[in-house]
Amino acid sequence: MSVTDSLGTTAARRRSAELEEQIHKEPGRFRVLTGDRPTGRLHLGHYFGTLHNRVRLQDLGVETFVLVADYQVLTDRDVAEHLTEYVEELVLDHLAIGIDPDRATIFAHSAVPALNQLLLPFLSLVSVAELGRNPTVKDEIAHSRQAAVSGLMFTYPVHQAADILFCRANLVPVGQDQLPHLEVTRTVARRFNERYGEGTPVFPLPDALLSTAPLLLGTDGTKMSKSRGNAIALAADADETARLVRGARTDAERHITYDPAARPEVSSLVLLAALCEGTDPRQVAEETGSGGAAALKRRVTDAVNGHLAPIRARRAAYAQDRRLVRDVLRAGNERARAIADATLRDVRAAMNAAY
Numbered sequence: 515m516s517v518t519d520s521l522g523t524t525a526a527r528r529r530s531a532e533l534e535e536q537i538h539k540e541p542g543r544f545r546v547l548t549g550d551r552p553t554g555r556l557h558l559g560h561y562f563g564t565l566h567n568r569v570r571l572q573d574l575g576v577e578t579f580v581l582v583a584d585y586q587v588l589t590d591r592d593v594a595e596h597l598t599e600y601v602e603e604l605v606l607d608h609l610a611i612g613i614d615p616d617r618a619t620i621f622a623h624s625a626v627p628a629l630n631q632l633l634l635p636f637l638s639l640v641s642v643a644e645l646g647r648n649p650t651v652k653d654e655i656a657h658s659r660q661a662a663v664s665g666l667m668f669t670y671p672v673h674q675a676a677d678i679l680f681c682r683a684n685l686v687p688v689g690q691d692q693l694p695h696l697e698v699t700r701t702v703a704r705r706f707n708e709r710y711g712e713g714t715p716v717f718p719l720p721d722a723l724l725s726t727a728p729l730l731l732g733t734d735g736t737k738m739s740k741s742r743g744n745a746i747a748l749a750a751d752a753d754e755t756a757r758l759v760r761g762a763r764t765d766a767e768r769h770i771t772y773d774p775a776a777r778p779e780v781s782s783l784v785l786l787a788a789l790c791e792g793t794d795p796r797q798v799a800e801e802t803g804s805g806g807a808a809a810l811k812r813r814v815t816d817a818v819n820g821h822l823a824p825i826r827a828r829r830a831a832y833a834q835d836r837r838l839v840r841d842v843l844r845a846g847n848e849r850a851r852a853i854a855d856a857t858l859r860d861v862r863a864a865m866n867a868a869y
């Protein structure tokens with residue numbers, strides 16, 4: 515990691531801590547936008563990384579927008595397979611964890627034309643050189659399965675600025691990899707205000723709310739990810755969970771300890787049990803001790819299945835009624851459209867293009 519990266523992250527952490535305090539005092543001052551690409555069922559890494567933070571913010575009284583970033587699926591693949599199914603899975607996962615469609619807005623950005631139209635003036639505010647410097651995009655290009663870099667891949671952080679600014683969200687809960695994108699959003703908002711705002715800013719400069727969640731590893735000891743086949747899906751049943759945990763990689767040392775640096779695989783299992791039980795990982799390790807990996811895995815399985823049981827039950831109930839899922843999305847799309855139309859009107863007025 516470069517010096518500027520780590521400094522940027524340190525500053526973002528400090529700012530996030532301040533924001534947490536303000537959120538607790540005045541949740542009504544904030545509007546959150548978060549989003550995911552619909553590429554399959556969400557897993558425990560998502561859940562402890564961001565999802566349960568979304569519910570927490572919603573329940574604190576922060577107005578919440580949950581974006582299904584369906585166009586963004588096309589950044590690193592030529593065709594978006596199973597798109598309808600994955601979009602519905604994403605909505606289901608959110609309903610299951612407790613996102614309340616009466617309070618939160620769940621929508622797909624392809625269904626909100628005015629949001630996408632913002633991309634046009636926004637693209638005029640960033641240079642090609644700036645786009646080329648984005649470290650997260652560079653990394654994605656390096657790992658892309660595509661032969662050529664598409665214009666969408668290159669510009670998607672600007673699209674993401676439209677995702678955030680269309681509803682004038684001022685708070686975006688993210689992981690570290692999304693910090694460069696949030697910088698693009700702030701740059702776009704600042705430049706738009708400077709160029710067209712005439713003293714009255716059209717857009718807020720949104721803040722990143724950095725996740726404090728520790729990283730969960732997949733069952734093979736690498737980052738938990740849908741595409742690596744090492745993830746435990748929220749929607750997995752108890753037996754599938756037991757099987758996946760049983761197959762998880764550990765190490766040759768019998769005695770269980772919590773030491774993420776030296777024993778990443780074992781420690782990630784310990785952490786998973788602790789997160790589900792709401793206890794401390796050191797305590798889980800101590801209590802498991804000489805029971806070894808088999809005892810640890812039994813505890814992890816029980817903890818995960820216990821913690822997820824109500825979420826899975828809710829998910830199964832919603833899954834019975836796909837029409838309800840589609841209705842939630844339709845209502846969210848409509849609400850998002852009304853907001854995006856109003857924002858686009860303001861943008862056109864600011865640009866002297868209201869005729």
Ligand code: TRP
Nearest residue numbers: 547548549550551583586674677
């Ligand atoms: N880029 C995000 C991801 O891949 C998804 C996303 C799209 C997003 N638009 C957003 C996240 C706006 C936060 C805000 O996970």
